[in-house]
Amino acid sequence: MHRLPRPVWLLFPLLGFMLLTYVLPFLGVAAWSVTLPEPGIGQYQAALTDPLVQSVFLRTFRVCLVVTVVTVAAAYVITLIWVRGTPMQRLVIELCILIPFWISVLTRAFGWLALLSNRGILNSWAQNLGFLTEPLTMVRNEFGVVVGMVHFLIPFAAFPLASAMRAVDERVLLAARGMGAGRTRVFLQVFVPMTGPGILGAALVVFVFALGFFVTPAILGGGRSVMAAELIYLRIFQSPNWGLGAAISVILMVAVGALLALMMRHARGAGPR
């Protein structure tokens, strides 16, 4: 069989573009982390020992963990109806997932500010109805950050969960019912374990997304509960320490890379056996 010249050059524009605009500049950022203000790994030592940076990492991890658990649980419930409800229920749920998904993160964060802030809708109602005398602080703290992030991430968890639930073989559920298992038992001991890989996949996606989150925590955390991504912004633009900002970026990149590698291995393991 004679070989025709193959259009390898089609690959070059995007690869060249990414190399020039992303790969090389990232190496530049990595270079900042070991040269600013002085050559050495001092910034990494600082990042790993400085109590402030440590507390930010700890908070980032804690918030991401809580957000992941809540998001996946909420997405699981709503996806269940999205996949297995009546046609009408499915349509309503689909709209409830898709409309927020397409709306800008800023609008959504603003909506939470309008609801949760001290003079916001929920506090006004609660005070007018006499449930509260003092406004309850629900934004500019971790609670607000978690609420905003969960809201942002539910659609991202719903998509992988939906494909896992659609893949469940109906006959297995029928068999379990036929052998006398109750509805709850079928759900907890058959359906949930069968969607297990989907749950894990959704959790990893949400956790990875949450780690690098910047806008929602910055607005709803109001500069009080700073997370890793916002710390990078602050170290670059407000109290400059470019080396430290760069070092935290590299640490975040490595953490996300490790999680993604884990996810790929997991996906391969869950594939055809």
Place this chain on the structure above:
Amino acid sequence: MTTPPGRLALCLAALVAVFLLMPLVAVIPVSFTPSRFLSLPEGEWSLRHYRVLIENPAWGQGLGLSIGIGVVSSVLATGMALAFSLGIWMVQPRFAGLLMGIALLPMVAPPVVSALTLYFFLITLGQFNDVIAYDTWAGVALAHAVMTAPYAVVLITVALTQVDRRMDLAARGMGASLTRRITSVILPSIRFGVLSALLLTFVLSWEEIGVTLFITSVDAVTLPRLMWMGLRDNIDPAIAAISVILICVVVVVILAKTFWLGSGRRAKGE
């Protein structure tokens, strides 16, 4: 369906659905407040914050800039992504996984790391020219193309998996040139994929704020950047007005798409 969801599952799902829609609904009354700060209208409703959007030229400029940047970056991103995906599909190179990894990097990396990386890129480039630099519209368009191209690659690659390779082989066997194979055989089969890539990259650029915050300050102020300013300092109810408009656009488009496709599906008897 053997086991339709029980009442408990329905109630929980309804709660989540309310949670998802709540902040979008909350924006509506706030946008009609007569006062200058974030509050509910008490008795009197006012359109003053909508009037601000028309009267203050900053909003019009932000809108125009966002549309311009969205068009340029989506054409750039989709064009490169189309060539790349076609290349991977036709050549099937040995290190396809690695090449794909490089192309998708900005999608999987934490957004804040991408933002710092593009900031580094633009200030470095800014030392040599004034057109593509920090805080310029061309710089933002380029950065948005970097961030959105991976999504176009994903959509077009998925569309290509549906193309029958034998059609391309047949065209090749009958002596079609590369251009002919692409324009007459492959492109017609993936045109919906390419169009959705164009649309998605535009929307992603239109909404982009994480990277934009790092690479702009006072000159290249896109619509999201303008909203961010109104959210950070003291919360400006004009943000509520613009949010309501944006929400309405999204809701109308999604409803139109759902019912248009829905009626199409019904007509086909599915």
